[in-house]
Amino acid sequence: MPACIRTIALVMLALGAAPASAGPAPARPAPATSSPAAPSPAAPAPQPKTVTEASPQLVAELRPVVERARQRFEARDAGGVLPNVSAQYRSAGLTKAGLREQLLAMFALYEATRVRLSIDRVQLVDGAVWVYTSGEVTGRLPLLGWMRVLAWQGQPEVARREGGAWRLIGFQD
Numbered sequence: 001m002p003a004c005i006r007t008i009a010l011v012m013l014a015l016g017a018a019p020a021s022a023g024p025a026p027a028r029p030a031p032a033t034s035s036p037a038a039p040s041p042a043a044p045a046p047q048p049k050t051v052t053e054a055s056p057q058l059v060a061e062l063r064p065v066v067e068r069a070r071q072r073f074e075a076r077d078a079g080g081v082l083p084n085v086s087a088q089y090r091s092a093g094l095t096k097a098g099l100r101e102q103l104l105a106m107f108a109l110y111e112a113t114r115v116r117l118s119i120d121r122v123q124l125v126d127g128a129v130w131v132y133t134s135g136e137v138t139g140r141l142p143l144l145g146w147m148r149v150l151a152w153q154g155q156p157e158v159a160r161r162e163g164g165a166w167r168l169i170g171f172q173d
Helices: 002-011 056-074 078-084 096-109
Strands: 051-053 112-125 128-141 145-162 165-168
Touching: 056 078, 056 112, 056 128, 056 165, 078 096, 078 165, 096 128, 112 145
Parallel strands: none
Antiparallel strands: 051 112, 112 128, 128 145, 145 165
């Protein structure tokens, strides 16, 4: 459950933390065969990813997007948060529809929420924009008061431009 909450908290921030898996799912092993065939050749080694730091201009472009999403989340405005998520979002089996359900559940549970968030770094990984964030979400429960819902450090999420706006796309796993 913490992975879902972290994902929701960061999706609402438009470019926040990733689900617990920080990359694509591992490849499944090939099924075993019963014939004593010759051993198959080893699979080629995966190509190393090309990683470069994003330009200061790109980081500056992302900061107000994150801030607007943070404000919409604190306003408990699911309709203002979800446009920051691509219809093709998929990460650790979670889709945009699943994120919507989790977000609405969080808004129903907590009377109010607060978010502290910082962009740690932005990298281009094989051309994709990876945004690493740290932060904390607190929520106010009836009778119990304010409590920490989630905290994270250096968590990545993948974003891209769609229709002129930045949207989260997840790791597509």
